Amino acid sequence: MKIFYILLYFVAALLSFSIYGMLAMWVDRKVTARIHFRVGPPWYQNFVDFIKLTGKEVLIPEKANVLMFVSAPVLGVIAAAVAGTTILLVLQNNISFAADAILVIYLLTIPSLAVILGGSASGNVLASVGISREMKLLLGYELPFVCALIIAAVKSGSTTSLGEIIQFQQQNGKLIGSLSGVIGFGLGVLALQGKIGFVPFDLAEAEGELAGGSFIEYSGILLGLYKLTKAILLVVGPLFLISLYMGGINFSSVAGVIAGLLKYFVILVIFILIKNTNPRLRIDQALKLFWGWLTLFGIIGILLALAGW
């Protein structure tokens, strides 16, 4: 019976993440359009895109490994939603365990792995260039992302439990109020930008040069599932950062939910501004940025956190 309730909770979380994610994608498209002095798409555009993709033909290439090709997008959606559900259980029901922040970091890796698996299963040359970039990018942004987690963990008394990190912030003020907190938050934002595949780091699916990159052979509902993964990550990633650095979301009162939405919008706006003011980086530049400057900042942040700043 308990399993049934957990499954029901998961499905509800998956649905709400999808809806919020698609609305967030719309905010991104609309703001981008306004920056270009355009009108931009209507609010239901991403839902319409998804419904249209469910009605299209699914083509499976001759050289593809069919099982891997079909299961990879499903894997990505489920992993992203499980990561989100883990965070939501902490925020909503206070169900937390010893190292769930590390679990979330592992789960957030799986959508990128799904892109790599699906791209390599399609047997396309351009897709293989795309996945090689995605792989390097994954190795790149994980390091600053882990630094961001370590800073939050050190600041809140050496714990990797999300529940305890949030509790610490409720008692001692939000982590973003401190110098190392600002550094960790910035690292987290940039790493998530790479994870979601927003513009400075969208080189894995570069439309101009790689014709869609890793997704080149995907059509119909399978392509829709990749778009859905991206939408879910756009909710789950900021939710994780809110839990680590901005004290989480208080679901028990209306004011708490509104404050949580405001926090989410601040992060979303930062994403969109970075996206619209930066050109796409080459893969070597992206790696230099992630492994060079950002890791350096990460180490400085950890040292500052250890010193109590």
Place this chain on the structure above:
Amino acid sequence: MNLKTKALKKSLWVYHMSGGSCNNCDIEILDCLTPKFDLERFGIVLVGSPRHADVLLCTGIVNKKCVERVKEVYEQTAKPCVVVAIGACACSGGMFRDSYEMGGPLNKIIPVDIYIPGCPPKPEAMIAGIVKVLEKLK
């Protein structure tokens, strides 16, 4: 009309295919996708792969080397899809109709849904053509 066709009408993803054109129509297509005309407000987006596309914009007389390629791209496109012949060359061959390299016009190779003539057609003419495609979709 069912939900999926309605959704298709609101979200046409465009793939741009050149069958040996002089590039003038291609430049006008790019004009059409610039912020000035803002086709994204109707959900029209340029995509990089024919697998993602709902609309194939084909330009140029399809020359003999391009015939096989054009056929292949059409077969790779996920159906339902709409084929639009853009420019005088794609519609009829235009001034190159007697050329030794002529492999087309386009409607000899793949089924064409709508013709937009002009050398090159203006972006406004293309938008008018797309609106007619929308009426045609059932």
